[in-house]
Amino acid sequence: MKNSSLYKGSLTTIILKLLSEHDKMYGYEITQKVKMLTKGAFKITEGALYPALHKLEAEGFLDVEVIKVGNRLRKYYKLTKQGVKETNNKITELEQYIATMRALVNPKFT
Amino acid sequence: MTKLTENHIEKIYLFVQQHFVEWYDVQVELVDHLANGIEQQWLINNSVPFEEALRIEFKKFGVFGFQDLVEQKIKALNIIYRKEIWSCFKGCFVFPKAILIFFSVWFLCTLLNSIPEKMYVLIPLFVLLNVAYFYQIINLKRLIRHRKVKTGKQWLFDTSIIEMGGLGIIFNNMVHIHLFVSEDNWSSTINLLAAIAIVLFVLLFYVSTKTVPEKFKANFIKQYPEYNLAL
Structure with missing residues (x-):
């Protein structure tokens, strides 16, 4: 999809949702997972992903673990208890937003 | 592959x-x-x-390369640091620590009530705090230099400790506090308020320079064990 700005407001929700489905994930893995799930329609840019991850970490929603993998260190992110709650809130908000948009874009007249 | x-x-x-x-x-x-x-x-x-x-x-x-990422990382570390300060600061107001705080307020208030020249109390106190602050900064910078020489690595984490999550500027300017204090006679209420403000300020200073860096460091070592080895 060319107009990726429509996805931008949901970036943190997407990250939180992915992390809720995995024990832990690293930055590159998140970009690839999103690309795969959306069949390339949405690509998280590197310049947006890491600031979003660092912000979520500062807010206490993510925990960090650094592990040596092969010949380099890898930084993994996982949800904290507070992060799990925030994920549920964000998903509810997003679902409400989608329902509202659907009603606006495709109104059913009775 | x-x-x-x-x-x-x-x-x-x-x-x-x-x-x-x-x-x-x-x-x-x-x-x-x-x-x-x-x-x-x-x-x-x-x-x-x-x-x-x-x-x-x-x-x-x-186009900006890593710039945004680094800026956000600095901001994030400062937020984490300030949150930690607030959490430790609040933690001081429980028994038995709270007794020491109330005693300090009472003692300082009594001292301010009995001394007409407030500057005799305030200036030495803030000079002492400033000396402690600069001692802490010099010590940390020496440690960072030593670490860099030994391992060739610098840590953003160290920088955020020096800047105290952005609060460093407050402590940096505290020696000038006497410029804003009037020499007029203080009422008992002003003495009490000044005593409370000073004790809270000293407490904030202690928490920011002593308690939080230690706690912050312990959490950071869990993430990067090699940070500890780099001493």
């Missing part, structure tokens, strides 16, 4: 450093990301030269 060698990884670290990311704790994540991207490219086309693959991956970070 062609994997990057140790030599390649070293080259990526150097590349990241040359693009204004001098802190090892920020470099780690970027190096892994770039390395993953290069390996992914090689999975599709094995003949892309390393330097070219690295250039392609770097371009994905946009």
